Amino acid sequence: xAGKTIVVANWKMNPATxxxxxxxxxxxxxxxxxxRGSSVVIxxxxxxxxxxxxxxxxxxxxxAVQNAHFEAGGAHTxxxxxxxxxxxxxxxVIVGHAERRAEGETDDDARKKVAAALSLKMTPILCxxxxxxxxxxxxxxxxxxxxxxGLADVAASSLPRVLLVYEPLWTIGKATAMxxxxxxxxxxxxxxxVVESHGExxxxxxxxxxxxxxxxxxxxxxxxxxxxxxxxxxASVKADExxxxxxxxxxx
Ligand code: PEP
Numbered sequence: 001x002a003g004k005t006i007v008v009a010n011w012k013m014n015p016a017t018x019x020x021x022x023x024x025x026x027x028x029x030x031x032x033x034x035x036r037g038s039s040v041v042i043x044x045x046x047x048x049x050x051x052x053x054x055x056x057x058x059x060x061x062x063x064a065v066q067n068a069h070f071e072a073g074g075a076h077t078x079x080x081x082x083x084x085x086x087x088x089x090x091x092x093v094i095v096g097h098a099e100r101r102a103e104g105e106t107d108d109d110a111r112k113k114v115a116a117a118l119s120l121k122m123t124p125i126l127c128x129x130x131x132x133x134x135x136x137x138x139x140x141x142x143x144x145x146x147x148x149x150g151l152a153d154v155a156a157s158s159l160p161r162v163l164l165v166y167e168p169l170w171t172i173g174k175a176t177a178m179x180x181x182x183x184x185x186x187x188x189x190x191x192x193x194v195v196e197s198h199g200e201x202x203x204x205x206x207x208x209x210x211x212x213x214x215x216x217x218x219x220x221x222x223x224x225x226x227x228x229x230x231x232x233x234x235a236s237v238k239a240d241e242x243x244x245x246x247x248x249x250x251x252x
Contacts, residue, residue, distance in 0.1 A: 004037060004038055004039040005037055005038045005039070005222060005228065005229045005230070005249045005252070006038075006039050006041065006163065006206070006208060006228055006229030006230070007038045007039070007040050007041070007229055007230055007232060007236075007245070007246065007249070008041045008043060008064060008092070008094070008125060008163075008165075008208070008210075008229070008230065008231045008232065009028065009040065009041065009042045009043060009232055009236030009237075009242065010043045010066060010094065010097070010210075010231055010232065010233050010236060011024075011042070011043060011044050011045060011066075011236060011237050012045075012066070012099070012233060012237070013045060014045070014237045015237065018048055018051060021044055021045075021048040021051075021052060022051075022052065022055070023239075024237065024239055025042065025044070025052050025056075027239035027242075027243075028040070028042060028061070028236075028239060028242050029056065029058065029060070029061050031239070031242055031243040031246050032060045032061050032246070033058065033060045034246075035060075035246045035249070035250065036250065037246075037249050037250045037252075038229075038246050038249050038250075039060075039062075039229075040060065040061050040062070040246075041061070041062045041063070041064050041091075041092050041125075042061055042062075042063055042064065042236075043063070043064035043065065043066050043092070043094055044063075045066070046065050046066070046067075046068075046080050046085065046088075049063060049065065049085070049088045049089070049090060050088040050089070053088060053089035053090075054089070062091045062092060063088075063089050063090045063091060063092070064090055064091070064092035064093060064094060064125065065080070065082075065085040065090045065092075065093050065094070066094050066097065066100075067093070067094060067095075067097070067100055067105075068080050068081055068082040068084070068085045068090075068093050068113070069081050069082065069113075070082065070109070070112040070113045070115070070116035071116075082113070082116050082117055082120055082122060083120065085122075086120055086122055090122065091122055091123060092122060092123045092124075092125055092163075093113065093117050093122055093123075093124055093125065094125045094127065094231075095110050095113040095114055095117070095124050095125060095126045095127065095150070096109075096110035096113075096126055096127045096128065096146070096150060097127045097167075098127065098129060098131075098167060098169045098172055099172075107145070107146055107149035107150055108149065110126060110146075110149065110150040111149055111150055111151075111152050111153055112153075114126055114150055114151065114153065114154060114162065115153035115154065118154065118158050118161060118162075123161055123162070123163060124161075124162055124163070125163045125165055125208075125231070126150050126151070126162060126163070126164050126165065127165045127167050127210065127231070128143050128146040128147060128150065128164065128165070128166060128167070128190075129142075129143065129146075129165075129166055129167040129168040129169055129210075129211075130142040130143060130168055130169065130170075131168075131169040131170065132169070132170055133168075133170070139168070139186075140189055143166070143186070143189065143190065143193070144189075144193050147164075147190065147193050147194060147197070148193070148197060151194065151197065151198065154198070156198040156199050156201045156202075157201075159194070159198055159201050159202065159204075159205060160201070160204065160206070162205070162206070163206050163208055163229075164190065164194075164205055164206065164207050164208065165207075165208045165209070165210045165231045166183065166186055166187070166190060166207060166208070166209055166210070166227075167209070167210030167211050167231060168211060170211075171210075171211025171212050172210070172211050172212070172233065173212070173233065173234070174211070174212050175212065176212055176217070177209075177211055177212040177213055177214075177217040177221065178209070178211055178221075178225075180220050180221045180223070180224035180225035181224060181225075183209050183221060183224075183225035183226065183227060184224060184225055184226040187207050187225070187226035187227060188226070190205065190207055191203055191205060191207075206228050206229075207226070207227050207228060208227055208228060208229045208230055208231055209221055209225055209227045209229075209230055209231075210230060210231030210232070210233075212234075213230045213231075213232045213235060213245070214234075214235045214241065214244075214245060215235070215241065215244035215245045215247065215248040216248070218230065218245055218248045218249055218252065219248050219249065219251055219252035222249065222252040223252055232245065
């Protein structure tokens with residue numbers, strides 16, 4: 001992935017049918033194959049994962065699950081495990097997404113999922129971000145605590161295997177993304193926290209941004225936001241918007 005912009009396509013609970021999922025995947029796979037500047041990870045609903053991954057023979061697209069349980073098995077009705085996700089060819093797992101935190105996922109769950117993913121040689125995509133900002137800078141306390149807990153079981157030597165997404169709740173599903181300069185400040189703060197907790201290796205933590213990323217704001221965010229890529233919701237479930245987004249990334 002070195003040098004390429006990491007684009008994680010979070011399809012959330014879309015589309016409605018396997019047929020549409022195949023169509024969307026096929027279009028995005030073609031876009032990813034043409035792109036020289038992006039490295040694409042697609043996170044479809046888990047129910048579509050195995051069929052999509054088994055029909056794909058290429059190497060330009062990797063697969064993620066949007067969530068998985070840290071236990072390898074057991075009495076967890078309705079859950080899927082990281083082991084099962086890996087067996088269906090997911091290499092990545094999104095952890096602590098704001099929408100899952102809103103459903104009750106805790107920092108402690110995130111910590112266990114991050115550690116379990118690393119032990120299975122999967123890449124955790126840990127999401128952090130405040131729900132709102134205050135003049136007193138409460139956002140920094142929230143992010144520091146989410147980092148402290150979410151990365152608590154990660155050895156310094158494993159930090160390069162983690163993707164960290166800063167995704168403030170107030171930018172998800174909205175009309176505009178965050179200002180790149182504010183992202184830059186937050187990236188500096190995140191690195192500082194991780195250097196404090198994990199040592200100098202924290203400086204090279206891979207930081208992505210998420211929240212209303214589209215073809216109009218991606219290039220500026222890459223140039224000025226101090227991020228290596230994006231977690232993308234809405235613009236990843238429309239094949240034409242996704243193609244325009246990757247095109248905009250090429251020109252950044
Ligand atoms: C997301 O799902 O993580 C997200 C950022 O959504 P959107 O791009 O639609 O704001």
